[in-house]
Amino acid sequence: MSERSPAPGGLALVESLVNTVDLESGADALDTAEGRARFGIAEAEVAQARELRESLRVVLLAHAGHPPHRTVTPLGELLAAAPLLLTVAAADGSATLTPADARPLLSRVAAAVAESLVAGTWTRLKACEAVDCHWAYYDRSPAGRGRWCSMQVCGARAKMRRYRARG
Numbered sequence: 001m002s003e004r005s006p007a008p009g010g011l012a013l014v015e016s017l018v019n020t021v022d023l024e025s026g027a028d029a030l031d032t033a034e035g036r037a038r039f040g041i042a043e044a045e046v047a048q049a050r051e052l053r054e055s056l057r058v059v060l061l062a063h064a065g066h067p068p069h070r071t072v073t074p075l076g077e078l079l080a081a082a083p084l085l086l087t088v089a090a091a092d093g094s095a096t097l098t099p100a101d102a103r104p105l106l107s108r109v110a111a112a113v114a115e116s117l118v119a120g121t122w123t124r125l126k127a128c129e130a131v132d133c134h135w136a137y138y139d140r141s142p143a144g145r146g147r148w149c150s151m152q153v154c155g156a157r158a159k160m161r162r163y164r165a166r167g
Helices: 011-018 033-037 043-063 075-079 105-119 151-166
Strands: 084-088 095-099 125-127 136-138
Touching: 011 043, 011 105, 011 125, 011 136, 033 043, 043 075, 043 105, 043 125, 043 136, 075 105, 084 105, 095 105
Parallel strands: none
Antiparallel strands: 084 095, 125 136
16 A cells, blocks of 8 residues: 555565555455465464464554554564574674574564664554554654655545544
């Protein structure tokens, strides 16, 4: 739904996962073999992927100052099941967090969240304010106060609703 450029680094995975469902139409990319292949998950793993997706959405809504769209398993509880390894390069001493097992989607998401925490970008990944959208987007605005995935669509609709409510 958004014309914005993808989130940086591993956050692109998180953004892409959250955006696998169109809340307005109900279309879910995880229902298709192609959609599941993008995330390396089998059909039997779809329920867990959806649980992770909606837990991520709640956090992204919180990043934007919005209440949860529904009750979900807290993201921290889900990510606790995905151990990460700290590796330190002997050559330069640089450190990275990587999944202990890079195959599960949960492990890759945990590594992406950890990477973005270190980079200071985690709270810039948000979910659109529009209740029929909640699309994930990376807020590149200088003040970090973006509210909609698209100013031309969701932002314009919200402004039009406010205008009509005044009249």
